[in-house]
Amino acid sequence: MTDEHGEPAPLDGNGLGGVLGAFLGVDVTDAILVCDGCGRQQVLAALVVFGAGPGGVARCRGCSHVMLRVAEIRNELVVDLRGTTRLRLRRP
């Protein structure tokens, strides 16, 4: 999607909740991730996301470092966490 200036308008990590929840069985939008680039702590919901729906690329809101890639490919979920130092999940 693009904004009024023709630039793509990113979503945020809320939009990845469906595909992640479908495979993991827990909501992870409130998981806390630490960025490998700048050390910033942020919830997954707050990441800058291009894509969503069946997958996307999530960047740090502080330094734009890629922290997470998610793809649903047929019956598989592929999550690439290069760029994330730490992922903290609360017990459901």
Place this chain on the structure above:
Amino acid sequence: MPGPLPWLPAYLVERRPETAAAATLVLGVPGWPGHLPGQHVDVRLTADDGYSTQRSYSLAAPDHGATVELTVQRVADGEVSPFLVDDLAIGDPVELRGPVGGWFVWSPTLPTRTLLVAGGSGVVPLMAMVRARHEAGAAAPMRLVYSVRTPDDVLYAAELERRGRLDEGLEIHVVHTRRAPPGDARPTGRLTREEIGSLAWPATEEVLTYVCGPTGFVDQVAGDLVALGYDDHRIRTERFGATGG
């Protein structure tokens, strides 16, 4: 969330026009597990040739069992929203995955003040919070600041007017960016930082804030709130992309 989220078959039960560009879809979803205000669903449409596409839509009403309500605003040339607003017929199937979201959620049992800031169709999940507060008879103060282009674009206009008048502790402020109703003292234009400062509680109070709407709007408002001294950790955001201004 109890276990992996499957795609659930759903059927259109009722369509309620909200504005010229938006409609509320009431969908029957057998086996719907229930949801919280602020959560959304992924909607999947599949054509006869097998092509399928999905979009996210917020749940507009609190949990009422096996029916859910979505309010969709048409995006010109959009792939999915014009179909949902205009063409999906009563009884037609769609698939839903949800409820989705564990961070952008609100509960009527929260003891704190809640500030809601909506841009365009971003009011949809915030309306679920306003309605849930009403149904629970919750007493904690809530304020909704709703930025919209013209009076004709206000979603849930009559209900918001009524709730603002009757629900104790609830304040509704609608601001117009392109055209205001006759007699409105506010000049049309975007919500400014000063205005947010005057409509919000002082940053020294304990306030939980939810901001939702087009990405540019949400980024702007969240930045303004932080500049006004609001704690970043007490601001929850949800971005709809370019749509819904």
